[in-house]
Amino acid sequence: MASKMEETYVHRKLEAHKPFSTKQFFLQWEWLLVLILIGVMVLNTLLSPYFLNVTSLRDATMIFLDKSFIVFPMAFIMIMREIDISVGSTVALSSVVMATAYNVLGMPMEVAVIICLLVGALCGLLNGLLITKFPELSAVIVTLATMILYRGIAYIILEDQASGNFPEWFGFFGWGYIFGVPFILIVFVIIAVVFGLLLHKTSFGRRVFAIGHNDVASKFSGVNVNRTKLIVYTLAGVMAALTAVFLASRMGSTRPNIANGYELDVIAMAALGGISTAGGKGRLIGTVIAIFIIGYLQYGLGLINIPSQTLMIIIGALLLFAVIVPKVKEMRR
Amino acid sequence: MGETVLELRGITKKFPGVTALNNVSFVLEKGQIHALMGENGAGKSTFIKVITGVHKPDEGAMILDGKIVSFANPNEAKAAGIAAIYQHVTNYPDLNVTENIFMGHEKVSPTTKRLLWKEMHEEAKRILQSLGSSINPKQDMGTLSVAQQQIVEIAKAISTNARIIIMDEPTAALTARESEELYRIAEDLRDRGTAIIFISHRFEDMYRLASQVTVLRDANYIGSWAVNDISNDNLIVAMVGREINQVFPSKTHDIGEEIFRVESLGKVGYFADVSFTLRKGEILGLTGLVGAGRTELCETLFGIEKYDSGFIYLHGKEIKFKNPKDAMKQGIGYLPEDRQKQGLILPWGIGRNITLPTLESFTKGGWLHEKTESLKAKELAEKLNVKAQSVFDLVSSLSGGNQQKVSVAKLLMTDLDIIILDEPTKGVDIGAKSAIYEIINELAYQGYGVILVSSEMPEVIGLSDRVAIMREGRMVKVMDPQEITQESILAAAMGEMPQGGETICLPV
Numbered sequence: 076m077a078s079k080m081e082e083t084y085v086h087r088k089l090e091a092h093k094p095f096s097t098k099q100f101f102l103q104w105e106w107l108l109v110l111i112l113i114g115v116m117v118l119n120t121l122l123s124p125y126f127l128n129v130t131s132l133r134d135a136t137m138i139f140l141d142k143s144f145i146v147f148p149m150a151f152i153m154i155m156r157e158i159d160i161s162v163g164s165t166v167a168l169s170s171v172v173m174a175t176a177y178n179v180l181g182m183p184m185e186v187a188v189i190i191c192l193l194v195g196a197l198c199g200l201l202n203g204l205l206i207t208k209f210p211e212l213s214a215v216i217v218t219l220a221t222m223i224l225y226r227g228i229a230y231i232i233l234e235d236q237a238s239g240n241f242p243e244w245f246g247f248f249g250w251g252y253i254f255g256v257p258f259i260l261i262v263f264v265i266i267a268v269v270f271g272l273l274l275h276k277t278s279f280g281r282r283v284f285a286i287g288h289n290d291v292a293s294k295f296s297g298v299n300v301n302r303t304k305l306i307v308y309t310l311a312g313v314m315a316a317l318t319a320v321f322l323a324s325r326m327g328s329t330r331p332n333i334a335n336g337y338e339l340d341v342i343a344m345a346a347l348g349g350i351s352t353a354g355g356k357g358r359l360i361g362t363v364i365a366i367f368i369i370g371y372l373q374y375g376l377g378l379i380n381i382p383s384q385t386l387m388i389i390i391g392a393l394l395l396f397a398v399i400v401p402k403v404k405e406m407r408r
Numbered sequence: 409m410g411e412t413v414l415e416l417r418g419i420t421k422k423f424p425g426v427t428a429l430n431n432v433s434f435v436l437e438k439g440q441i442h443a444l445m446g447e448n449g450a451g452k453s454t455f456i457k458v459i460t461g462v463h464k465p466d467e468g469a470m471i472l473d474g475k476i477v478s479f480a481n482p483n484e485a486k487a488a489g490i491a492a493i494y495q496h497v498t499n500y501p502d503l504n505v506t507e508n509i510f511m512g513h514e515k516v517s518p519t520t521k522r523l524l525w526k527e528m529h530e531e532a533k534r535i536l537q538s539l540g541s542s543i544n545p546k547q548d549m550g551t552l553s554v555a556q557q558q559i560v561e562i563a564k565a566i567s568t569n570a571r572i573i574i575m576d577e578p579t580a581a582l583t584a585r586e587s588e589e590l591y592r593i594a595e596d597l598r599d600r601g602t603a604i605i606f607i608s609h610r611f612e613d614m615y616r617l618a619s620q621v622t623v624l625r626d627a628n629y630i631g632s633w634a635v636n637d638i639s640n641d642n643l644i645v646a647m648v649g650r651e652i653n654q655v656f657p658s659k660t661h662d663i664g665e666e667i668f669r670v671e672s673l674g675k676v677g678y679f680a681d682v683s684f685t686l687r688k689g690e691i692l693g694l695t696g697l698v699g700a701g702r703t704e705l706c707e708t709l710f711g712i713e714k715y716d717s718g719f720i721y722l723h724g725k726e727i728k729f730k731n732p733k734d735a736m737k738q739g740i741g742y743l744p745e746d747r748q749k750q751g752l753i754l755p756w757g758i759g760r761n762i763t764l765p766t767l768e769s770f771t772k773g774g775w776l777h778e779k780t781e782s783l784k785a786k787e788l789a790e791k792l793n794v795k796a797q798s799v800f801d802l803v804s805s806l807s808g809g810n811q812q813k814v815s816v817a818k819l820l821m822t823d824l825d826i827i828i829l830d831e832p833t834k835g836v837d838i839g840a841k842s843a844i845y846e847i848i849n850e851l852a853y854q855g856y857g858v859i860l861v862s863s864e865m866p867e868v869i870g871l872s873d874r875v876a877i878m879r880e881g882r883m884v885k886v887m888d889p890q891e892i893t894q895e896s897i898l899a900a901a902m903g904e905m906p907q908g909g910e911t912i913c914l915p916v
């Protein structure tokens with residue numbers, strides 16, 4: 076009886092510090108990704124004598140990092156149990172508007188770049204508005220429609236032509252170095268850190284996770300679900316426009332059909348990085364590793380002239396592996 | 409006396425921790441409309457599920473046409489001629505009427521297995537006409553009114569040759585005229601020899617239709633009477649006449665000045681002309697039958713839904729809010745009815761759940777201070793005596809009572825004046841209930857104005873200072889302490905519409 080009394084009336088103490096568990100630390104998904112990355116590096120080194128070379132490894136990042144900017148906001152979107160497949164078209168539209176503003180309208184390139192970012196933001200905002208105003212429509216359908224729409228507008232503006240002749244300084248985005256480090260790599264690191272902190276260390280990021288797990292409970296807890304979604308979709312548009320700037324810079328010109336299929340690459344990188352499409356789960360560090368896995372895989376297999384179809388098979392298999400392994404772990408529990 | 413078609417003897421059904429039916433008996437005669445009555449949670453739903461083969465009784469016998477039967481699944485009950493029509497129409501809105509009627513027992517050509525649409529359409533038309541309805545069988549179900557959908561459901565029951573039809577609150581969503589149409593059909597079926605079990609919260613329905621009434625209360629069989637032999641008062645006593653055996657904390661709170669006032673608040677299709685006041689440190693019980701509009705009212709007071717008319721005053725000033733965050737900022741908190749779906753993020757720890765509504769207070773210069781956050785969460789969880797090891801324990805691993813304590817802790821984080829608790833003890837075991845009662849009392853003691861929404865009569869009576877009763881979207885009565893009895897509350901919740909009130913259209 077006494078023990079029963081105790082249980083009812085003595086207030087229990089709760090632990091408020093999370094104990095560090097070495098086992099839990101090493102059981103994290105990201106370690107598996109690190110192993111895969113090492114595997115990719117070893118494989119490439121064995122297959123090609125030209126692969127393991129600091130200069131070429133460094134310069135390879137200039138080729139594959141541009142689309143990675145979009146991976147971060149895409150991770151936010153997927154954590155919220157949404158999707159955006161219009162980002163590739165947003166890249167095309169914003170870059171085409173930029174080139175037109177410079178070449179046809181005669182604006183200074185600096186202004187054209189700002190316009191490019193604005194166009195991206197508008198594309199993202201429109202997606203967000205449609206998705207929050209019409210919650211009964213699925214994000215796949217809404218962004219499928221805008222994907223076709225944005226690409227179509229890009230074709231109307233430029234027809235099926237290229238537009239280039241950018242000023243020389245503009246090439247710095249794609250090909251420049253600062254203290255021997257590619258400019259794009261520096262930008263990538265900054266963006267990754269900013270998004271990582273935003274997701275994991277701020278109340279905004281916490282709300283993104285909350286919405287992904289349970290948007291109804293989030294709403295009842297005073298989270299402004301629609302505003303959060305709007306911000307994240309707009310961020311995705313801005314990052315797509317930033318990709319457009321680096322891509323146009325690297326290629327020296329743009330055309331309406333650039334960045335075709337980027338949306339799928341981006342979603343694949345996020346998924347491989349451990350972002351669950353079921354919502355509420357994932358860490359940005361995983362997506363960073365996944366970006367390098369896919370990037371170096373593409374680069375290395377390109378060196379030994381493996382056809383791109385084979386590459387697709389490998390990436391597809393890797394992705395399947397990545398989404399199945401956590402399920403197997405759950406089933407065994 | 410007619411001939412008995414269905415008899416239940418000593419049916420007992422237990423679920424883990426609850427006895428849903430305890431030694432219940434029931435006799436249904438051919439061509440009889442038999443009303444089944446009882447409060448929310450009295451066991452009516454389980455009773456129906458036993459008859460329709462959804463649940464297997466633990467004890468007792470079911471006798472159909474003089475033979476003992478035992479249904480392994482709903483299909484066997486259907487084959488035996490038992491059909492049920494539920495309160496919330498369950499159908500396929502995108503399929504047409506014929507497809508709905510013959511779903512699961514389609515007419516098929518014996519040789520080619522081709523679906524015989526022509527025959528089915530004709531049969532559907534014939535049945536509908538026999539019910540006096542002119543619904544076109546080729547029309548989509550979703551385009552029909554609720555009343556018409558009910559008729560199609562009845563047609564479906566007839567198409568399976570049902571001899572026993574159970575109607576579970578069929579009039580809940582119907583207007584007076586549509587109800588009349590339904591009564592006519594029910595009487596017509598009765599005259600053709602079908603036995604009907606009619607469940608309704610409206611006395612009106614019972615007096616209009618039934619010849620026999622059986623009352624359940626707290627899972628027990630109370631009695632069965634001919635409708636003409638029992639007075640309305642005795643019937644109410646039979647339905648509520650249990651002793652209040654739970655211990656409620658003594659009322660220690662002092663009631664202060666009026667802080668909250670709602671004036672003729674209305675939302676088309678949900679509630680109309682709702683007015684009440686709430687004082688500091690007062691617990692206002694808000695009760696009524698399921699579907700009376702209580703939850704809709706509370707969600708509106710919390711900014712989830714918008715209202716069309718009326719005013720809300722807090723501390724004498726009119727307030728408006730466009731979302732829950734706004735409502736919380738102005739001082740109104742809400743504990744939702746469904747804590748698993750609306751209240752908590754189950755895969756999260758206790759701490760994160762508690763701090764979700766107030767993340768700003770742990771944010772400095774954009775950064776979330778997780779340490780301060782955990783400590784504050786720990787403080788509140790301990791105050792409410794949440795039983796767990798650490799604030800990182802997942803909410804999904806807690807018992808119902810402890811989950812509810814976490815939900816309450818979320819409200820205590822913010823600076824609130826009004827706390828609305830929607831069914832705070834739903835799905836919570838008895839032991840944890842008294843802990844929650846203590847908490848509710850403590851909230852009032854600390855000076856919050858508390859609105860306690862509950863369907864549990866003893867809870868409302870035991871805790872509330874005043875009781876407001878809603879019926880069909882209207883606040884029919886606000887009772888002062890001396891008026892509060894189980895009988896008076898139930899009479900108000902089920903009784904006649906107030907004089908001169910217009911009929912409001914309930915949501916479809």
